[in-house]
Amino acid sequence: MADLSVNFAGIKSPNPFWLASGPLTNTGYQVSKAFDEGWGGAVWKTVGEPVINVSSRLASIDYGERRMMGLNNIELISDRSVEDNLKEIAEVKRRFPHHAVIVSMMFESNPKLWADMVKQVEDTGADGIELNFGCPHGMSERGMGSVIGQVPEYAEQITRYATEGSSIPVIVKLTPNVTDVRMPGRAAVAGGANALSLINTINSVMGVDIDSWMPIPQVDGRGSHGGYCGPAVKPIALHMVSSLYNDRRIRVPICGIGGIETWRDVVEFMLLGSQAVQVCTAAMHYGFRMVRELTEGLNDYLNRRGIAQVSQIVGGAANRVGDWNDLRLSYSFQVVAKIHEEKCIGCNLCYIACEDGAHQCIDRIPGQKNPVVRAEDCVGCNLCSLVCPVPDCIEMLPVDHGVSETWRQRQERLSSLS
């Protein structure tokens, strides 16, 4: 058995799987049930001045026959009183002393209020605080949530309100609705944040009912922008996690969030720098039970690779993600498509994709089932291998042209010549 336990900025957890702050961590009942079923931690649904919600609140987009590839919500933070939430947090913590209980908080920009609330949260025995600087709907219109996360100065200031009086770790949850997530990330660190978590939801309009012309979701005929999450957002989250992990000015633990559904997703987030992860949409979709597949999958993965402790993989692939300017240029290195004819089923999807959407370097040969790549014209874009429905039928073979040169190196070489 691999050791899956984590120590995230001082927060100890039996495994790296935490439930993200959201509808699924609204009550002591839910969080206790989740811990019973194997989750290592939970971020309590954001505690703040109780809100009044609207109905309906969620909408999703499907892809093919799969439901909820992306989910959007316009639900606000907790609509329960601070007292009720803190009382249940304390009860859960008493019952699960070895699990990670993190309290998401959102209050207006008042240092006294923050100092008071941080104290009250600490008194519950909670292991940490997460500052919600990301909620992109509703709260943002009231000067909280993502409007804080979008302005580094605000983010630093509010972070400081929380960290100054806190004896437990403070995690800042960042919004992806920014141009460069490193800026608010650095600001949070400057404000004393002990860790960062990301991404919060992405601003979105889910759709329009083309029969009624109503927005989706709608509240009695009107809609609004809401937070987008689910498997569809994973690539955006991975980019942001890696860019923070690789930023020299940010040296705090990162908790990865965004579209995690399987243990494979968890491994990817960890390889790009996440020490722990948070899951929301997938657990809302399938229930808390899905943590079993995460746990067994991650454990088996580590065992197969002979890795004893899960923290050993953190950031393992992050240094391979960086600037485009450090990639070898195609005269230096490229890949070339090769269609394995014995695997080809003759759908011609690679042909038409290359012909119309790429570089016209796949030929059809009369009387022959498989198309053929004109290797000398192939730029190695991967499109054919992506559209091919047969696993491993189209292989992208590396071709090293000898010289090794990136754009940066090329620019240096040319400027030294002149």
Next chain:
Amino acid sequence: MAIELHQDSRFQEVVPPLSPKEAMEEANRCYYCYDAPCIKACPTGIDIPVFIRQIATGDLEASARTILDANILGATCARICPTEALCEGGCVRNEDSRPVSIGRLQRVATDHARTANVPDLPPLPVRGRGRVSVVGAGPAGLGAAAVLCRMGYHVDIYDEKDEGGGLDTFGIVSYREPIAVSLWEVSLVKKMGATFHFGVRIGRDLEWTQLRSQSDAVIVAVGLGRVPRLEIPGEDLPGVWDALDLVEATKTQPLDDISLGKRVVVVGAGNTAVDAATCANRLGAEEVTVLYRRGQDAMPAYQYEYVFAKQDGVIYRWWTVPVEILGHGRVEALRCLRTRAAEGKETDRRATLEVIPDSEFIMPVDAVIRAIGQEKPLNLWEAIGAQTQNNRVVVDPETFETSVRGVYAIGDCLAKPGEATVVGAVADGKQAAWAIHRQLAKVV
């Protein structure tokens, strides 16, 4: 409508329709191949990836239009095409999973068109003027008429029956295709402007020369005739049936009016024999036996038809030939002999047979159904003056024109070697229609 529709649960369609959910799942299995092999495998060239994608994107109306544009009998073909030999046989997913259920998806789209009053097909961009007569309102004739009508030709269709559709209407068992489906297809061609003349037999009600002289071109699409006689004693006893007459009776009469008895023998082992045997079973026969003078390997029926018959409990007696039907006033027994291949392989349908000495036996039976093929319309070819070869009318393989200028022959009446299909007949019709247009419009 001349035909009273009989809905009898015993003859309910065997293959259920796909539910909307099943249809969506199945449609999403299609890879949307480019220059797809399924299209090439369809004689009428239906753009299958497109019609399936239109189902997947929730536009059943467009899906049906895509199908019917290429094949006006798309609803019939969705049910009775030998898809495993055609489109589904060509599906690339045979290689990585199982083929997409193209036939059943086609049924989803065409059922929608049939029940939801989908707008008519638009005229074709190619326009022509002239009068074309079509003899026979079956699949081939309808296939030709649809194209000609959409080009603007004046089309008259003559048929000796009192309804259109030919074998689709009268010869396909209801549990494969309800009669309403075929009649709807006839109505489509009617709406396109074709004029139907029912109850008209060429040579009896209308002289061939008159028909020829009043038309710029004539298409002969009369299909094949009755099942030939066995030419054995006792064949005229009550209880001896032509398989096609039996199927027609099940579609046009109340089933309780048809009396076959408990023990039924079907002679022949083609697809029509399966129809006859499974009809007999549904009509209450307790023991249905198919006699075939050759072995199973030479059986002309599709494998899935054979399986269907076996699932109905039909008994097959191979290497058996009836030699006399016995009975006083009606069929009571059948005298049979066993056969074997004298020369050639047992699997070869052309191998000469010989009777095994002392192999005679007598089967007690209540009905004998002939299903040994259909007669060719030789008299018609003679009346027309069209050249024949080996009892088959000679046509140009590209245009389907006979040796008589302006007279075309298509569909089953060509008696082409191999299995005759509805989709093949429609394809003939389309091809002949275009040839006629090229001729009449003087297009090179």
